[in-house]
Amino acid sequence: xxxKGIQFWFEFASTYSYLSVMRIERLVVDTGIPVEWKPFLLxxxxxxxxWNTSPFNIYQAKxxxxxxxIERLSSKYNILFKKPTEFPRNGLLAARVACMAESEGWCPxxxxxxxxxxxxxxxxxxxxxxxxxxxxxxxxxxxxxIARAQSPENKELLRKQTEEAINLGIFGAxxxxxxxxxxxxxxxxxxxxxxxxxxxx
Amino acid sequence: xxxKGIQFWFEFASTYSYLSVMRIERLVVDTGIPVEWKPFLLxxxxxxxxWNTSPFNIYQAKxxxxxxxIERLSSKYNILFKKPTEFPRNGLLAARVACMAESEGWCPxxxxxxxxxxxxxxxxxxxxxxxxxxxxxxxxxxxxxIARAQSPENKELLRKQTEEAINLGIFGAxxxxxxxxxxxxxxxxxxxxxxxxxxxx
Numbered sequence: 160x161x162x163k164g165i166q167f168w169f170e171f172a173s174t175y176s177y178l179s180v181m182r183i184e185r186l187v188v189d190t191g192i193p194v195e196w197k198p199f200l201l202x203x204x205x206x207x208x209x210w211n212t213s214p215f216n217i218y219q220a221k222x223x224x225x226x227x228x229i230e231r232l233s234s235k236y237n238i239l240f241k242k243p244t245e246f247p248r249n250g251l252l253a254a255r256v257a258c259m260a261e262s263e264g265w266c267p268x269x270x271x272x273x274x275x276x277x278x279x280x281x282x283x284x285x286x287x288x289x290x291x292x293x294x295x296x297x298x299x300x301x302x303x304x305i306a307r308a309q310s311p312e313n314k315e316l317l318r319k320q321t322e323e324a325i326n327l328g329i330f331g332a333x334x335x336x337x338x339x340x341x342x343x344x345x346x347x348x349x350x351x352x353x354x355x356x357x358x359x360x
Numbered sequence: 361x362x363x364k365g366i367q368f369w370f371e372f373a374s375t376y377s378y379l380s381v382m383r384i385e386r387l388v389v390d391t392g393i394p395v396e397w398k399p400f401l402l403x404x405x406x407x408x409x410x411w412n413t414s415p416f417n418i419y420q421a422k423x424x425x426x427x428x429x430i431e432r433l434s435s436k437y438n439i440l441f442k443k444p445t446e447f448p449r450n451g452l453l454a455a456r457v458a459c460m461a462e463s464e465g466w467c468p469x470x471x472x473x474x475x476x477x478x479x480x481x482x483x484x485x486x487x488x489x490x491x492x493x494x495x496x497x498x499x500x501x502x503x504x505x506i507a508r509a510q511s512p513e514n515k516e517l518l519r520k521q522t523e524e525a526i527n528l529g530i531f532g533a534x535x536x537x538x539x540x541x542x543x544x545x546x547x548x549x550x551x552x553x554x555x556x557x558x559x560x561x
Contacts, residue, residue, distance in 0.1 A: 208419060218409060218531065220530070220531040221531050223529060224529060224542055227541075228544070228548075231555075329421070330419065340428075341425055343425055343429070346547045347547075350432075350436075354432075
């Protein structure tokens with residue numbers, strides 16, 4: 160199989176996905192590496208491991224560490240960050256919209272705005288009003304796009320994409336896929352790009 | 361409290377600790393930053409989270425990923441690596457020796473040899489014969505040092521050190537402590553050093 164670029168797998172509730180969502184475009188801009196944005200849901204994966212919420216809520220020391228780590232990293236990357244008052248927020252609707260948007264070319268713009276709403280502006284991205292406002296802000300008809308995103312076909316698309324993630328061995332977000340190589344975590348984004356340059360180009 | 365350097369918390373069974381054990385000295389050599397080596401046991405921490413083995417064994421997709429990631433990273437860092445036939449290996453004796461060695465100045469040399477035995481030579485580091493051979497190879501009397509390491513006072517020292525880790529909020533290895541800032545994971549070693557340079561020196 161010819162490798163066409165880097166697949167960027169992300170989940171809207173994930174803090175480390177936020178960092179990569181805000182970083183990936185500037186990192187690849189001079190490389191010419193195409194990025195395919197692949198929203199998926201961690202919920203089913205976590206549930207299959209016996210977790211009913213984020214492991215950062217279940218394992219408290221890890222959770223405390225994560226918030227501080229995100230704070231330090233966003234400051235280092237110069238990314239706005241404000242700890243959300245609710246975590247994790249349900250990203251199902253956003254993921255459905257993003258899934259549909261990817262084939263139409265507006266996934267990155269939409270996704271960046273949703274992540275910013277959640278992690279820089281403490282807005283409730285599970286609320287369709289918020290998603291609608293974000294859609295309008297990028298020149299879309301909010302209620303129309305939300306209706307399309309909730310069509311049975313599009314719901315199925317996201318379900319399939321989450322299954323594909325599981326079949327690829329993905330267990331967390333963000334994950335970068337370069338050919339058959341998985342790179343897990345925002346801190347592996349540079350490694351994924353280096354791997355592409357060394358082994359694919 | 362005056363910060364005297366970087367505390368390097370590691371666990372002998374931990375694959376990512378191996379990478380940091382082999383890297384930390386060359387990374388700090390030109391900086392003059394003192395490193396305090398702090399062996400501890402992850403076992404009690406994992407058990408308190410309901411895990412009776414490494415999470416890499418419990419969560420299989422994560423485990424498969426970890427082995428490939430370690431393979432790629434050790435190749436990148438130019439560190440010898442051979443997947444051990446047994447994982448995790450019990451590092452209790454090694455940790456006791458290392459704990460004692462730290463105050464006597466020979467912890468790094470001993471620790472590097474034990475990690476290499478486990479992760480580059482597939483040797484059983486839970487076996488006191490192997491630990492004794494390593495001690496002899498660095499000019500120590502093997503059985504004498506092992507007896508000292510197993511004295512009640514020294515056993516207590518390691519127990520206290522593991523408690524200290526828990527109280528600091530440590531939940532995995534390696535972890536780097538710079539003042540009150542925790543950095544978790546081999547991929548945060550450079551961040552810890554940068555933090556020290558920026559905020560401490």
